[in-house]
Amino acid sequence: xxxxLAERIFAASxxxxxxxxxxxxxxxxxxxxxxEDGDIAIEGxxxxxxxxxxxxxxxxxxxxxxxxxxxxxxxxxESSMLSPEEFAKTVIPHGTSAVITDPHEIANVxxxxxxxxxxERSRNLDLDVYFMLPxxxxxxxxxxxxxxxxxxxxAPFYQEKYxxxxxxxxxxHGTIQADPDILKKIVSAEKHGRIIDGHGPLLCxxxxxxxxxxxxxxxxxxxxxxxxxxxxxxxxxxxIREGTAARNLKALLPLFEEPYFHRCMLVTDDRHxxxxxxxxxxxxxIRMAIRLGADPVRAVIMASYQAARYFRLSETGxxxxxxxxxxxxxxxxxxxxxxxxxxxxxxxxxxxxxxxSKEAGTNAHRxxxxxxGNSFRLKEIVPEDFIxxxxxxxxxxxxxxxxxxxxxxxxxxxxxxxxxxxxxLAAMDIVxxxxxxxxxxxxxxxxxxxxxYGLKRGAVATSIAHDSHNxxxxxxxxxxxxxxxxxxxxxxxxxxxxxxxxxLSELALPIGxxxxxxxxxxxxxxxxxxxxxxxxxGIGTGIDPFMTLAFxxxxxxxxxxxNTCGLIDVQxxxxxxxxxxxxxxxxxxx
Numbered sequence: 001x002x003x004x005l006a007e008r009i010f011a012a013s014x015x016x017x018x019x020x021x022x023x024x025x026x027x028x029x030x031x032x033x034x035x036e037d038g039d040i041a042i043e044g045x046x047x048x049x050x051x052x053x054x055x056x057x058x059x060x061x062x063x064x065x066x067x068x069x070x071x072x073x074x075x076x077x078e079s080s081m082l083s084p085e086e087f088a089k090t091v092i093p094h095g096t097s098a099v100i101t102d103p104h105e106i107a108n109v110x111x112x113x114x115x116x117x118x119x120e121r122s123r124n125l126d127l128d129v130y131f132m133l134p135x136x137x138x139x140x141x142x143x144x145x146x147x148x149x150x151x152x153x154x155a156p157f158y159q160e161k162y163x164x165x166x167x168x169x170x171x172x173h174g175t176i177q178a179d180p181d182i183l184k185k186i187v188s189a190e191k192h193g194r195i196i197d198g199h200g201p202l203l204c205x206x207x208x209x210x211x212x213x214x215x216x217x218x219x220x221x222x223x224x225x226x227x228x229x230x231x232x233x234x235x236x237x238x239x240i241r242e243g244t245a246a247r248n249l250k251a252l253l254p255l256f257e258e259p260y261f262h263r264c265m266l267v268t269d270d271r272h273x274x275x276x277x278x279x280x281x282x283x284x285x286i287r288m289a290i291r292l293g294a295d296p297v298r299a300v301i302m303a304s305y306q307a308a309r310y311f312r313l314s315e316t317g318x319x320x321x322x323x324x325x326x327x328x329x330x331x332x333x334x335x336x337x338x339x340x341x342x343x344x345x346x347x348x349x350x351x352x353x354x355x356x357s358k359e360a361g362t363n364a365h366r367x368x369x370x371x372x373g374n375s376f377r378l379k380e381i382v383p384e385d386f387i388x389x390x391x392x393x394x395x396x397x398x399x400x401x402x403x404x405x406x407x408x409x410x411x412x413x414x415x416x417x418x419x420x421x422x423x424x425l426a427a428m429d430i431v432x433x434x435x436x437x438x439x440x441x442x443x444x445x446x447x448x449x450x451x452x453y454g455l456k457r458g459a460v461a462t463s464i465a466h467d468s469h470n471x472x473x474x475x476x477x478x479x480x481x482x483x484x485x486x487x488x489x490x491x492x493x494x495x496x497x498x499x500x501x502x503x504l505s506e507l508a509l510p511i512g513x514x515x516x517x518x519x520x521x522x523x524x525x526x527x528x529x530x531x532x533x534x535x536x537x538g539i540g541t542g543i544d545p546f547m548t549l550a551f552x553x554x555x556x557x558x559x560x561x562x563n564t565c566g567l568i569d570v571q572x573x574x575x576x577x578x579x580x581x582x583x584x585x586x587x588x589x590x
Contacts, residue, residue, distance in 0.1 A: 004044050011043035012321060014053075018043045020345050021055030022327075025066045030305035030318045033297050035333075040066065042325045045344030049321060065333050067300045068317050069097025069326030069341070070282035072268055073307035074168070074197065074220050074239050077118065077129070078105035078514040079270035079464070079547075081507075081523050084118060088127040090273065090520045091281040093349040095328035095338040097128060100311055102167035102197070104134030108468050109439065109512040110371035111137070111147030115157065117372050122162075126348045126356075130311065132167035132197055133157050135185055138468050139170045140555045142573060144564045145468035146375065146439030151184035158192040164311050165194035169216055170467070170556040172200040173573050176210045186215050195311065201406065201557055204230055212236060218310065220267055221557070223248050223404060228255055232263045237310050239267040240302070242285045244275055244547045246405045249288060256294040256302070265306040266299070270547060274524035287336045296333045372512050376463070376492045378438040378471065381485040383478035386434055388447050390579035396567060397430055398552060398560040399451035402542035405551050407560050410451050414579055426476045426538075431455045434481065435553050436471040437564045438463065438489075438513070444564040448578045450474050450552065453545075456538030458499030459484040462546055463513035466554040470564055474549060488513075495546055497533045504533040 011018040018041040027050070029036045041049035077099070080087050091099075101122075106114035115134070122129035133154045138145040157163050166189035169175050174182050189196050200211050201221035212234050220239035222228040223246075228238045238260075242249040246269060255264045266285045280287070282303045289299045308317025315324050329340035341349035348355055395418075397410040417424050425431065433450040437443070459475025461484035471488060475481035480498050487496035487506050493513025496506040507526040509516050516523045527546075534545035555561045555568040562568070566575040 008043045008046055008048045011041060012048035018048060018053055018055045019057065021053045021058045022066065023058050023060045024063055025061045026063055027319045028065065028067045028297055028300045030068065030301045031320070033301065035065070035297065037063075040319065040325075040327070042345040045325055045346075047319060047321055047323050047325050050319070061329060064339070065330050066319060067095070067328050067330065068304040068319055068323075069328055069343070070095045070286075070303045071307040071313075071317060072096060072099040072282055073265045073310065074241070074267040074269055075099050075101050076103070076105050076270055077101045078103065078512070079244075080273055080276060081464075081509060081515055081527070082273055082520055083511065083515055083517055084121040084129060085125065086518075086520050087276075088125040088129075089354060090276045092126055092341060092343075093338065093352045093354060094276075094280045094283045095341055096281050097326035097328075097341075097343065098130065098313070098316060099127065100130045100132060100164060100307065102132045102134060104137060104139075104167060104467055105469060105514055106372065106512045107134040107137045107149060108139075108145040108147065109375050109514065110369070111149060112153055113369050113371045114147070114512060117369055119160065119162070126343050128316070129162065130313075131157075131160070131163045132165050133163060133189075135166050135168065135182070135196075136170040136467070136556075139466075140174070140573065141171075142555050142563070142565045142568050142575065143468050144437055144442070144444060144470065150181065151188045154185065155188055155192075158188075158194060163194070165189055166196045168197045168199035168220070169211075169214070170199045172198075172203060172211055172556065173571075175214050175216070176207055183214075190215060198236065199556065202227065208234060220269060221405075222252060223406065224251055225254055228252055229260070232260055236263075237306075238264045240264055241267050241269045242288065243269040244272045244544055246270075249285065250292060253289070253292050253294060256289065256298050261298050261302060262306075264302055265310060266303045272527065272544075272547060273520045274527055277520045277524060283336055283338055290334055290336060296336070368511060373510060374492065375512050376438055376489055377441045378436060378489055379441060379443070381436065381482045381489065383482045385436070385445060386432060386447065386478040386481055388432075388579065390577060392577070392579040392581045394582040395449055395579050396560070396576065397449045397451040398433070398562055398567070400453055400543060400548055400552070402452070405554075405557050407552070407558070409560050411582070422476050425449075426456050429454060431474050431476050432478075432481065433552065433562055434473045435465060435563050436473070436485065438469075438471045442564075446553075446562050446564050446566050448562040448567045450562075452543070453549070454539040454543060455534075458497065458504070458537045460495075460497050460534060460539075460545060460549060461485045461488045462495045462550060463488050463493035463509065464495070464546065464550040465563075466551050468553070468563065469513055470553065472549060472553055495527075495530055497530050497537070499533075499537055505529045
């Protein structure tokens with residue numbers, strides 16, 4: 001190690017030629033927010049000098065722009081539906097050098113074994129995969145997952161090099177109430193010197209103060225400037241999210257200006273494989289921000305150095321001596337098309353294609369543990385499972401919000417016509433929704449109504465149902481709902497779209513019911529076919545038919561959610577009735 005450091009010092013000082021010099025570069029200087037001209041000297045995988053250098057190997061960049069490798073500060077790899085290896089192959093050509101992932105999707109399915117699986121499959125890639133330990137498995141007390149993780153279960157993982165802290169504290173209600181189990185996890189993370197991520201949608205005032213007092217340093221749930229500014233003023237970092245389901249970039253564009261951008265970073269949270277491969281990853285967010293009017297250099301800083309600062313990654317995120325040579329080359333800063341990707345000074349991708357790709361370990365690493373590969377334990381579904389037995393004159397409908405994860409409540413008169421005619425419900429943009437426990441075959445089922453989904457015929461089922469990942473089904477009739485659910489069950493997880501008793505298309509996700517072992521192209525082709533069929537059944541382009549549905553069961557994002565416990569009022573963390581007797585017709589909100 002001392003010899004390697006000595007070699008870097010000798011190369012920096014000119015006593016020897018650096019092994020690689022990128023000549024005539026225009027560099028994004030993340031410290032001064034300006035472009036700087038010069039050569040980049042690289043030795044032993046590290047940048048050792050900026051200025052004029054002669055190297056053993058030289059690459060003339062002809063004044064192309066060089067940026068630090070891009071860093072996604074908050075993502076769930078499982079939501080890409082790809083294995084870690086396939087995810088890496090997909091995002092590296094787009095300039096991503098590192099991601100910080102929260103494996104709480106697989107942890108909710110398989111517990112600690114699921115986390116270990118993701119860590120093993122992420123080793124030895126040309127992508128640095130850092131981990132934040134899942135803080136809420138299950139996400140809240142009113143939820144039912146395949147595992148429960150305590151502070152003691154998480155503690156051993158802090159010995160891992162790539163574990164950076166405690167992931168998003170989704171149970172903000174429990175945190176503010178000083179829930180003992182949550183406090184143990186917070187204290188454990190702080191004892192190990194690690195950071196704590198947040199998840200506090202719409203928190204403000206004293207509730208926000210209490211949440212931050214608990215040690216929460218960031219938030220990725222801001223959907224408006226007022227919320228984001230308050231959190232920055234109280235010392236939090238704001239993660240500006242632009243993913244598949246939640247798209248907050250446009251609303252938060254003023255954060256790219258002074259005095260806010262120094263406390264902001266760009267993240268995806270969740271992103272589907274087709275968008276990753278066709279549109280891009282962090283490079284896509286930068287392009288979009290620039291088109292909306294953001295300063296290109298600031299966008300790069302927020303997609304690289306800011307995440308490195310927050311997560312204490314001292315050797316990455318900048319172009320300067322002592323930093324790892326994780327670099328991307330682009331011909332034009334405003335168009336932001338990545339032409340070359342270097343990892344530790346080695347060219348790993350060029351013109352959108354991998355130059356070389358490491359395999360993750362041995363065949364043993366690619367074997368799927370039983371808890372991960374055999375995670376679907378659910379009896380065969382029958383149409384009678386969806387009969388709603390509650391009585392009343394009013395139904396409470398969980399309504400989706402296009403482009404957002406938050407939902408709204410809609411109260412509708414429960415008339416004889418609606419009871420007898422599902423088509424009448426569909427005409428009001430209301431369909432039946434069910435969430436079935438699938439990990440332990442408990443038979444627990446939540447039934448409710450979903451609004452704003454757009455489905456006019458048939459049914460959609462998916463085992464991606466955040467965060468406990470039970471089986472979620474939305475449909476216009478009970479028979480199609482049963483068929484869709486049984487199709488997913490047969491595949492050990494995945495997605496299915498059916499209509500009139502026929503399976504129109506399906507995607508098997510046998511890794512935890514969340515991921516496929518196949519390539520991104522394979523998964524994307526089937527997912528696009530599913531989307532086409534979903535749209536043919538009435539779901540509009542403003543709602544992602546699967547990602548948005550997947551969040552309809554997550555009981556930590558306002559206002560209503562449906563899971564195996566029933567219909568949840570998130571802010572009160574209480575189960576409320578789907579069908580009930582109203583005391584006043586004036587409460588109807590049609």
